[in-house]
Amino acid sequence: MKDDQTRSYRKRYETHTDKPGTYDPNNLLSSLINTLNLKNDAALSRALEVAPPVISKIRHGRLPVGASLLIRMQEVSNMSIQQLRTLMGDRRRKFRISDKQYKPGRENSGPQA
Numbered sequence: 001m002k003d004d005q006t007r008s009y010r011k012r013y014e015t016h017t018d019k020p021g022t023y024d025p026n027n028l029l030s031s032l033i034n035t036l037n038l039k040n041d042a043a044l045s046r047a048l049e050v051a052p053p054v055i056s057k058i059r060h061g062r063l064p065v066g067a068s069l070l071i072r073m074q075e076v077s078n079m080s081i082q083q084l085r086t087l088m089g090d091r092r093r094k095f096r097i098s099d100k101q102y103k104p105g106r107e108n109s110g111p112q113a
Contacts (some may be wrong), residue, residue, distance in 0.1 A: 028065065
């Protein structure tokens with residue numbers, strides 16, 4: 001099941017880059033470590049104020065770089081969001097967000113009277 005999820009994740013993000021196969025958050029994480037003069041992923045997780053497993057999951061393709069983490073990276077590194085996105089291979093000019101992401105379903109709407 002996890003392999004299917006990982007493949008689905010990679011497929012979703014590879015289809016959003018100009019050249020499929022170029023999405024690589026490892027480049028982003030390594031660049032941040034170098035820019036911030038840090039020693040390793042643990043130091044990066046402390047600098048970004050996230051748990052170390054978050055960095056590991058991003059590095060291994062099990063978790064995407066979310067918007068809040070990208071903003072935190074921008075705050076810590078003083079690099080633009082565009083620069084950070086370019087480092088990880090995301091070269092989209094526009095983002096499209098599904099309406100489904102913001103519409104609560106019946107199960108999320110709370111108790112029914």
